[in-house]
Amino acid sequence: MKKGLLIVVSGPAGSGKGTVNSHLLLTDDFRFSVSATTRAPRPGERDGINYFYISREEFEKKIENGEMLEHNYYCDNYYGTPREAVERVLAEGKNIILEIDVNGAMQVKKKYPDAVLIMLLPPTFSIQEERLRGRATEDEETIQKRLAQTKAEVPHFAEYDYIVYNYDGCAEKAAGDILAIVRAEQLSASRNPNTADLYFEKI
């Protein structure tokens, strides 16, 4: 059976990852990795759906036991991808999306060189800042930290395979761009090494 695609979607705070992904969820083409984090849930977020909310001690134990495919310490909290679920979905031939930061994406790229890395961006940095203030879920200090983090991540954008822009009110279009990327990757010659044998009906 063909293995699924491991797709990483990163985007700075305010890029609209959640909204874009909610459109992708409507298709049956993907599974989403549920990350673990030590940060507190935001209003409306649910354990096991948005994240697994665990304590710092539990998180550190999981790192020690090799249960995290990758992890990062960001804005005073741990975030990480539980390994087992990702490996199971890929082995089932399904595509899985990891919504993780640049640091995590670079770790994934090292371990899974054929992962597809997609950077989702707001149209500009000033629009990102407007969006963060508009959603008013974080205090000023956190907003400043997140903006500084974005600036620090910019040099890594070139290490991604694709850049997708999420214009105001156009999350559906950004989701469509991601679908197009995934389709193109599935059809790429390098991901279909058995083409000749299939064509001559040898397998």
Ligand code: 5GP
């Ligand atoms: P937030 O607190 O806004 O939900 O997420 C903060 C940042 O952590 C975002 O950039 C998000 O993509 C990233 N993040 C979420 N889950 C993971 C994860 O499992 N691993 C890593 N490395 N980053 C994550």
